[in-house]
Amino acid sequence: MAPPSPRGMPCGPRLAAVLLLAAAAALGFGVRAGAAQLCAEYYDRTCPGVHRVVRRVLKKAHEADARIYASLTRLHFHDCFVQGCDASILLDNSSSIVSEKFATPNNNSARGYPVVDAVKAALEEACPGVVSCADILAIAAKISVELVTTAPPVAPSSEQGNPKDRERSREDSTVVVINDRKVNLLESESGSLYALCRSWVRNGVPHESQPSFGNGEPILPRPLPASVVDSRISDKENNGAADLDSDEEPQKNADGEYNTSDLLKQHVKRAKKIRAGLQKERLRRIERYKQRLALLL
Structure with a gap:
């Protein structure tokens, strides 16, 4: 069970003193002991109307902001993607921490x-x-998804569904160690496919958590044809562009679908070749600039 927060305290703590006291309390009771007390039916006993209250607030917020359902779902994903669903994305910067809220992927975005x-x-x-x-964050994201779908919402009763699929009582994070957290999800602000794939694997996202398409299977879309990629690179100045045509076609399985692992490798391989070609082009331009500069001098 998560340690109780002071009444009226906002989810994004503003005072460093409050953070330190909460951290001390968590250490005093022991993290393992708290985790052992988590249960799927926790709020059925302690706060039976939690889903009703959250749903009412979200519906009211949606009247003023049509994007709020998607924003809350994305906020929960960004929180969970960096070492678990601990609400650390809600923490503000202080003299002792640099919060992931203001990291490049989240600042002015989340x-x-x-x-x-x-x-x-x-x-x-x-x-x-x-x-x-x-x-x-978890309940708000769940209800947000329910409210934007055409299917009727699922009742939050503890008697329905697998207990493993229902919400548990999660513990809030009160301390952020910036060196231990992979806050920079992408290697660059451009967010290339290659950087995204590396970030996905680097953060340890399991195979089952990959995006699903169609019938629910985690199948990646096919890479762009080489002709589409080659159109962005000069044929005369990039000798590596021709190598894109020699990529082997991913093998289909018995159901006629492309294997997820093979498609991911194909994406990464193609991204590497494109990046290598662009790097060669950059070096050529630098060399031409040096030659022109030498003539002027």
Whole structure:
């Protein structure tokens, strides 16, 4: 069970002193002991109306911002992608931490924080000091997905579904060690396919968590044809572009679908070749510039 937060305290703590006290409390009780007390039916007993309260706040927020459902879902994903769903993305910078909220992939990009604070305030009135901020993000994302789909929402009753699929009581993170967290999800702001694939593997995302297409199988889209890629690179100045035509076609399985692993390798291989070709072009331009500069001197 997550340690209770002070009544009325927003999900994004503003005071360093509060963070230090919360961290000390967590260390005092022991993380392992707290994790052992997690249970799927926790809020059925301690805050039965949690889903109803969150749903009401989200619907009201959606009236003013049509993008809020997608924003909250994305916020939960960004929180979980960096070492687990611990609500650390809600922490502000302080004298002792550099929060992932203001990291390059999130700063001026991730949104929905005021709505999360509104949900926290509503839950503090209904169930003071019970629902953790990590669970608020998870429940808000779940309900957001339900509200934007055409299918009827699934009742949050503890008697339905697999207990492993229901929400658990998650612990909030109160400390961020910037050197231990892979905050820079992409190697560059361009967000190339190659950088995204490396980030995906580097953060240890399992095979089952890859995006699903069609019938739910984790199948990546086919790479762009070589002709489309070659059109962006000069045929006269890039000798490596011709190598793209020699890529082997990924093998199909018995169902006629392309293997996910083979497609991913194909994407990465093609991205490497394109990057190598662009690097050669850059070096050629630098060399031509040096030659022209030598003539002027």
